[in-house]
Amino acid sequence: MIAAVKNYFSDFRDLKTASKEFWLVCAINFFDSLAYFSMITVLTLYLTSNVGFSDVDSGAWVGIFTLYITAFMFAVGSIGDAIGIKRSFYLAGVILIISRLGLGVSPLFLRGQALDYAVMGFIILMSLGSAFMIPMVTTGVRRFTTKENRSTGFNMYYLIMNVGAIFAGFAVTDGFRNWLGEIRGNMAILDFGFVMAALSLGCAYLINEKNIADDERVDEESTNKRPLQIFLEVWKESAFRKLILFLLLTIGVRLVFTHQFLVMPKYYTRVLFSDFDLGFANSINPAIIVVGLILLIPVIKKFSTFKLIVVGMTVSALSLLFMAVPIEWILALPGIHNLNQAYMFAIFAQITVFAFGELIFSPRFTEYISVVAPKEKVASYMSLSALPMFIAKPINGFVSGLLIAGFSYEGIRAKIDTGNVAYQDSPEFMWLIYFALAALSPIAVIAMKRVLTSEESVTEKSPAAEPAGETV
Amino acid sequence: MKKYGPILKDGFTLILVSTIFVVAVNAGFKSLKKNGDADPLVTAISQENLDAAREEIGGADASVRANRADERGRTPLMWAAYANFSDSKQTGEADAKRISFVDMLLERGADVHAADKDGWTALSWAAWSGLKQVSEKLLSRGASLAVVDARGNTPLMIAVLRGNVEIVRLFIQQGADTASVRKDGKSVKAILEAARKATPSLEPTFVEIQGLLKL
Structure with a gap:
């Protein structure tokens, strides 16, 4: 184990020669991760408690936010290439400053429909800012590293992103909410995001974009093509259609990751208590991912990609059972005496088991895409692999809002305490529905294995510094 | 500009497609949304913004507005009597703030006897939440201690099952029936014993409640 840790960190020596620009991009990555993960943890709560959206509308708007990020991301790659990395960072920074500040202060000055429309506008604007920021950070890492240290550079990028997510949870989210209470805490978290965007802007100012590490073009063939062009080209290929089928089949389990931000915050605060440390709970996943990246990845690389995807998805789907079984079953476990303990056990068991499953299957996705794609079209396939999630995210937003409103409404704990909630009306039943959706993924992939793997042999292939974990 | 034209065209197409998609999904889910909109009065109460609550409740139809229930039958008065904190300090602060909302709602004709779909009145919510001042106010306006929910x-x-000792004391002083039995046959004593077993850390509280109940 110590050897694995040493081995992992010894790679970072490669970055000794990395330029100032690489480290500035890392700083931007850290500031943006802090802001993004703390904001997304409280967004649904903010929309309900601070703005007055219903549960359904809150879920829908978080879904819409993630949809627009994906939509804008398809377009901003080309814009980034056209205007340059520094200007792209400026654009992202300014948009995020305006939108996060707007969200942070609007409830102080506006009410009613004026507040609703202002918040909707700022959410769409913020999605545009995030769509610029996320790909520009990876472009920056690629551009300011050499062929020799690029892989380590990406490892550093994922480490920083996950460390940012950990701090965003227990330090930023819980810090502000415990200090200022729920209502003012939520707004302070968005204002904190504004400060982080301003710091990112400062870092961008210091970047010399001409200081490219390698003279040769690092991008692949699709760099100069626009997304719609790429799509029209690859859609005719059977390998691409198979890939889309595969990605569609796996949506059920991959959407579980988005529950962390769409469903969990309200679930925590309603089945437990309003002052629950939800940031801490959301920090567990990235913490396990960081540890797993160091200890587990070198071990599991030995197994076949397809098997790992199926096993990882099955583990992740099964994790939902902890929250889906009747809570009386958990109460029957030794050492668990009351509902608070039972819910805490279910929540932390689910988070932990899901993170292990995610750690196994998530990095394998990119590996799988790189294996099934024709050699010269890997980048095109990669850029379009977000398409099924693009469709699923807003639907998931609406569904999560409906399920929260139906099974995890404000005040439900009082009714659970007094025996007024039957299983079919309980939050556990909501998780059973999600479990059924998630369980379909590994079952469908196994059932369709022959179709999915008929032409290409899916064997081991080292991914190019792939992340474990997803952003929404 | 020639360079940006196709990019902007693609961007516009994607945004248009996304927006059409969102509108279509929203329309698809619309039929599933029952009484979907949140009540701004309840939002103002949750935010403890008294001015906004006064503005929202208005003057002319204040009584109707004060008694407008949501899809679960919960009125603004019940929302004002609800808090869910793990920490007694925060509960105490919420109690002190909510009393102004309860006063305002009662002055504008909120029905203290209104019950939600499970049979909970504002007093039931205050008892669960541990809001003593709110409970006192509701009792002073005639709230019934004899009301029972769907489970009895x-x-x-x-208040006993939550270990809200001050509320129990208040209810006993106001003549609450300590001999009542739930529909599943559980007495107040049995509820106290179950709560005690579940939360050993609150043993001193439950001992005090036992004394108050004279069990």
């Missing part, structure tokens, strides 16, 4: 829980039983 009285406000006293709810």
Whole structure:
């Protein structure tokens, strides 16, 4: 184990020669991760408690936010290439400053429909800012590293992103909410995001974009093509259609990751208590991912990609059972005496088991895409692999809002305490529905294995510094 | 500009497609949304913004507005009597703030006897939440201690199972029936014993409640 840790960190020596620009991009990555993960943890709560959206509308708007990020991301790659990395960072920074500040202060000055429309506008604007920021950070890492240290550079990028997510949870989210209470805490978290965007802007100012590490073009063939062009080209290929089928089949389990931000915050605060440390709970996943990246990845690389995807998805789907079984079953476990303990056990068991499953299957996705794609079209396939999630995210937003409103409404704990909630009306039943959706993924992939793997042999292939974990 | 034209065209197409998609999904889910909109009065109460609550409730139809229930039958008065904190300090602060909302709602004709779909009145919610001042106010305006929910829980039983000792004391002083029995046959004593077993850390509280109930 110590050897694995040493081995992992010894790679970072490669970055000794990395330029100032690489480290500035890392700083931007850290500031943006802090802001993004703390904001997304409280967004649904903010929309309900601070703005007055219903549960359904809150879920829908978080879904819409993630949809627009994906939509804008398809377009901003080309814009980034056209205007340059520094200007792209400026654009992202300014948009995020305006939108996060707007969200942070609007409830102080506006009410009613004026507040609703202002918040909707700022959410769409913020999605545009995030769509610029996320790909520009990876472009920056690629551009300011050499062929020799690029892989380590990406490892550093994922480490920083996950460390940012950990701090965003227990330090930023819980810090502000415990200090200022729920209502003012939520707004302070968005204002904190504004400060982080301003710091990112400062870092961008210091970047010399001409200081490219390698003279040769690092991008692949699709760099100069626009997304719609790429799509029209690859859609005719059977390998691409198979890939889309595969990605569609796996949506059920991959959407579980988005529950962390769409469903969990309200679930925590309603089945437990309003002052629950939800940031801490959301920090567990990235913490396990960081540890797993160091200890587990070198071990599991030995197994076949397809098997790992199926096993990882099955583990992740099964994790939902902890929250889906009747809570009386958990109460029957030794050492668990009351509902608070039972819910805490279910929540932390689910988070932990899901993170292990995610750690196994998530990095394998990119590996799988790189294996099934024709050699010269890997980048095109990669850029379009977000398409099924693009469709699923807003639907998931609406569904999560409906399920929260139906099974995890404000005040439900009082009714659970007094025996007024039957299983079919309980939050556990909501998780059973999600479990059924998630369980379909590994079952469908196994059932369709022959179709999915008929032409290409899916064997081991080292991914190019792939992340474990997803952003929404 | 020639360079940006196709990019902007693609961007516009993607945004248009996304927006059409969102509108279509929203329309698809619209039929599933029952009474979907949140009540701004309840939002103002949750935010403890008294001015906004006064503005929202208005003057002319204040009584109707004060008694407008949501899809679960919960009125603004019940929302004002609800808090869910793990920490007694925060509960105390919420109690002190909510009393102004309860006063305002009662002055504008909120029905203290209104019950939600499970049979909970504002007093049941205050008993569960541990809001003593709110409970006192509701009792002073005629709230009933004899009300039972769908399971037969009285406000006293709810306060006992939550270990809200000050509420139990208040209810006993106001003549709550300590001999009532729930529909599943559980007495107040049985509820106290179950709560005690579940939360050993609150043993001193439950001992005090036992004394108050004279069990």
